[in-house]
Amino acid sequence: MMPINTLHILNKAPDHSRTAQCKHALRPGDALLLTENAVLALSVAGGHDDPAIPVYALEPDAVARGLGQSGTETTLVDFSAMVDLTAQAQNVISW
Amino acid sequence: MSTLIVIDQSPYGTWAGREALDMAFSLAAFDQSVSLLFTGAGVNWLRKAQTASEIEQKSVEKNISAAPIFGVKAIYADAKACVQYGLGLDNMLAGVAMAENSTELLHEHTHTAFAG
Amino acid sequence: MAATSSLQNYTLVITGAPYSSQAPQTALLFARAAIAAGHTLDRVFLYGDGVHLASSLSAPPSDETHWANEWARFLKGNSVPGVACIASALRRGLVNESEKKRYELPASNLLEPFIIAGLGEWVEGTMASSRVIYFHAGG
Numbered sequence: 001m002m003p004i005n006t007l008h009i010l011n012k013a014p015d016h017s018r019t020a021q022c023k024h025a026l027r028p029g030d031a032l033l034l035t036e037n038a039v040l041a042l043s044v045a046g047g048h049d050d051p052a053i054p055v056y057a058l059e060p061d062a063v064a065r066g067l068g069q070s071g072t073e074t075t076l077v078d079f080s081a082m083v084d085l086t087a088q089a090q091n092v093i094s095w
Numbered sequence: 096m097s098t099l100i101v102i103d104q105s106p107y108g109t110w111a112g113r114e115a116l117d118m119a120f121s122l123a124a125f126d127q128s129v130s131l132l133f134t135g136a137g138v139n140w141l142r143k144a145q146t147a148s149e150i151e152q153k154s155v156e157k158n159i160s161a162a163p164i165f166g167v168k169a170i171y172a173d174a175k176a177c178v179q180y181g182l183g184l185d186n187m188l189a190g191v192a193m194a195e196n197s198t199e200l201l202h203e204h205t206h207t208a209f210a211g
Numbered sequence: 212m213a214a215t216s217s218l219q220n221y222t223l224v225i226t227g228a229p230y231s232s233q234a235p236q237t238a239l240l241f242a243r244a245a246i247a248a249g250h251t252l253d254r255v256f257l258y259g260d261g262v263h264l265a266s267s268l269s270a271p272p273s274d275e276t277h278w279a280n281e282w283a284r285f286l287k288g289n290s291v292p293g294v295a296c297i298a299s300a301l302r303r304g305l306v307n308e309s310e311k312k313r314y315e316l317p318a319s320n321l322l323e324p325f326i327i328a329g330l331g332e333w334v335e336g337t338m339a340s341s342r343v344i345y346f347h348a349g350g
Contacts, residue, residue: 006201011237011347012349021103026200035349041334078244079240083245083248091206091207094345117330118299118330121329121330124331124334143302206343210258211258
């Protein structure tokens with residue numbers, strides 16, 4: 001796995017104002033983890049803004065919302081992988 | 096370790112901003128480096144002449160103005176949000192630094208936190 | 212290929228209330244996974260609406276998870292300190308015996324093993340831990 005500068009953890013639905021703020025703060029070398037309502041982004045057409053930034057989504061939250069199929073650009077992860085991501089990243093921002 | 100406390104919610108409607116200020120002041124009391132960033136609707140914390148007595152709350156103007164005395168390093172306001180909410184030098188509290196690219200600030204601090 | 216990352220010492224901050232948000236649930240599943248992976252939890256700090264997680268008076272339906280009890284069990288079982296911020300707690304009606312007496316309130320409701328303490332506990336957590344993760348209410 002590539003080293004991660006900042007892991008951004010977002011739990012807000014796509015239309016929440018903090019979602020836009022988070023997207024705006026992503027930089028090369030960062031990663032984005034979608035949790036809770038943020039996994040709704042999996043169902044929003046239009047794909048992913050920056051292909052250079054890896055996007056992960058918590059599978060339990062996706063499955064709960066009937067969105068168990070990941071998009072081609074989003075990797076579904078479990079809580080164990082979420083912990084790994086926070087351990088690997090130099091910084092973690094919870095939006 | 097330097098911390099950026101971000102306030103993006105409007106004053107008085109929720110307590111998130113007050114609780115964020117408490118976080119900043121606590122860090123400063125422990126001699127930790129901390130700055131405040133107001134962005135989104137949160138820039139309205141910085142408007143002059145807030146009279147909160149009629150909704151029976153305390154105005155936060157004095158708290159924010161006293162922040163440097165309590166050891167908070169800097170107070171930033173997102174420039175775009177200020178424009179959106181009609182805030183400029185004439186109607187903002189003194190001592191606020193405009194941030195044209197406020198998300199850069201997140202990457203300049205080792206620790207970024209919201210109160211809620 | 213499994214990535215190896217070094218072991219971390221976490222402070223978890225919960226600012227969302229149970230039943231009003233997923234914060235306590237996401238935090239608990241994260242906490243269990245962190246312990247299982249060999250990391251340590253320095254403390255769990257409840258702030259803002261998160262203090263409601265420390266109430267002993269919650270009585271959810273029997274087919275719903277009892278988040279306060281689940282957290283209490285986890286903290287006791289793993290010897291992790293759980294702290295509710297005193298300013299947030301007093302405002303929202305979470306009190307221990309001594310605060311009940313101090314404010315002459317009719318009851319106390321702090322669930323063991325949570326304690327009530329100041330924001331300094333959070334500051335100490337940020338200084339002592341290698342990672343601080345916040346669990347806010349979503350939206």
